[in-house]
Amino acid sequence: MSNNEPEILDDDYVIADVPGGYYVNQLSETFSEFDDVVKAIVEDIRINNFFPSIWFSNDHGNLDLMAFNSSYTELKTVQSWV
Numbered sequence: 001m002s003n004n005e006p007e008i009l010d011d012d013y014v015i016a017d018v019p020g021g022y023y024v025n026q027l028s029e030t031f032s033e034f035d036d037v038v039k040a041i042v043e044d045i046r047i048n049n050f051f052p053s054i055w056f057s058n059d060h061g062n063l064d065l066m067a068f069n070s071s072y073t074e075l076k077t078v079q080s081w082v
Contacts, residue, residue, distance in 0.1 A: 004081075005081065006055070006063055006065065006079075006081055008053070008055055008063075009052065009053065011026070011050070011052045012026075012052045012053040012054065012055060013025065013026045013027075013041055013052060013053070013054045013055065014026075014055045014056075014057060015037055015054070015055065015056045015057070015066075016057045017056070017057065017058045017059045018030060018059075020032065021033070022034060022037050024037060024040065024041065026044065026052075027040055027041070027044060038073070038074065038075055041054065042068075042072050045072075053065060054066040054067070054068075054075065056075075056077075062080065062081060062082045063080070063081045064077045064078075064079070064080045064081075065077070065078045065079045065080075066078060
């Protein structure tokens with residue numbers, strides 16, 4: 001792996017843009033709304049007290065590293081790989 005490629009760890013969340021919504025690997029669940037994805041990840045983080053990286057894979061296979069805002073209500077893109 002080159003330095004320009006992201007390293008996704010087994011414990012990281014990966015949100016995949018799939019037909020009909022968003023699939024989250026760590027939750028093994030598909031959500032129809034992105035806001036529901038955010039709420040589910042926040043709840044999982046709070047329950048497990050574990051803060052892995054969060055990735056978004058769009059329908060073209062591009063990856064974005066995501067991060068929560070300070071109030072844990074929104075995910076924002078930190079870095080993108082195309």
